[in-house]
Amino acid sequence: MTPPEPAVSVSDLRKQYGRFSALDGVTFDIHRGETFALLGPNGAGKSTTIEILEGYRDRTSGEASVLGVDPGKGSLDWKAQLGIVLQSTGESGAVTVREQLAHFAGFYPNPRDVEQVIAAVGLEEKASTLIRKLSGGQRRRVDVALGIIGTPALLFLDEPTTGFDPESRRQFWQLITSLKNEGTTILLTTHYLDEAAHLGDRAGIIAGGKLIDIGAIDTIGGADARVPLVRWVDGGVSREQRTTEPSTLVARLVRENGGVELDGLEVVRPSLEDIYLGLVAAYERSVPEPVEGLASTGSANGVAK
């Protein structure tokens, strides 16, 4: 039994703009069929990473392999296996949604059905509308539709749901779940941590060009960051306590309270968002003083793996 080659493999990836290190030694793998969420604050290096993997940017150093190919030297055969939803949408858009999708479908050897894709992104009503006449959120859905029209083996989603209303976001999640079920490997960046938690199998958190943590969605940040928090009000004073045994604590508090209900009782399990914010804040405290435009003086390797 040999392990399958990862869909994406990145090792000590670096990107230097003059003296500024946009990426400072990032290492991770994405397994085939996995949905990997790359999280981090603005300017942390998410888009730089994803654009290097898509072949849009050259790396300064390090290794990168996407579907077994160096993304800096990707052929058309290789591009036919990718689906790319870029962070920014543009285009003058003097074609209709249906025309654009049918046209792009022709680029790929094994495209999806145009009408089905239009329905999957919820644009049936707008299929005959010029793209330039769509709203921002609707255009974003066209971007997503163009990303999946070619039945990609690997789908890049760079902040795909920016500008979506909550209903569209739920619909998008369904679409991505069905792509996952078909075996599509997905690399997702997003600022919506609930989205990452809902869709992702694993996540990597990137800050200041370094990968500060990586792991399964339900274990990232380590056990300590996941210790539930019990909050209650005692004599008008808010109290809180972290404990791995919240039920025991609550039972004891009720007993001590003479069996009377506690005021304002809450048992909170840290969400991915709480854990993420904790990790990023801890990282920022650990960096001496971020000097604008200067390379950080960190060690060679991220905390990855």
Added chain:
Amino acid sequence: MTTITIPRLPAGRTLKLGGSRIVNEVRAYFRQGDSVFFTFLFPLVMLTIFSTAFSNQSFGTDAAGDDVSAAAYYLPGMLAAGLLLSGLQNLAVDIANERSDGTLKRLAGTPLPVVSYFIGKIGQVLVTGAAQAALLLLVAAVAFGVALPTEPTKWFTFAWVFVLGVTTSAVLGIALSRVPRSGKSATAVVIPIVLVLQFISGVYLTFSQLPDWLQNIASVFPLKWMAQGMRAVFLPENFEAAEPGGLWNLEGVALATGIWFVVGLVVCRVTFRWIRKDS
């Protein structure tokens, strides 16, 4: 490790996709109001203005002694200007905009061959340029009573001057689209070039009346030759004497335009990038 194998794309898709691009490009072209006006209808507007403004003037007489009208006199120049506008101006601005607005970045992420993209652009120019020329000829003949040539040899000359001129103009447009730093600056870079060329190449001003040094400069550029080729088709035979060296010099037209075509093609292939990496 079980490695990933990437299936090969079928052969022969470059031309097929080029055809699909042409359809897409032509459709989008006619939906852009500004390109339709400034590149497609512009020569027609200019022909109408010149023909009306100088309607009482004679521009010489043909062999039979009949007056040559303003419309007849300006028709070849406007046809040549149409070649330049439909090809060079249209594509240089269009592609610079596509680079700015993310169209090219999106295409760069798909398995569309660059050559198919070029075919789409050149095809668009051929189709719109042909429609523009047909409209010019129609309006000249019907509205301004210009007698069009009847000899097949003249139309043969027209056909090759048109095809060579418009494709040359198209590849030069693709090559020039690299120059503007943004879509917004594209018209500012391209329009002056196109305008100056039109003034020194015998489109608006009579070429034989320009000073020799200016004629020599214009002769370096292809528009002068395209205009000369068009004059050979549409002006009376006795006008040949007014040409440089007293000859239509169609061999020169083919050679000069052909050289620009080859140079333009090489520049396109060598310099064209979907995106400016790392910008």
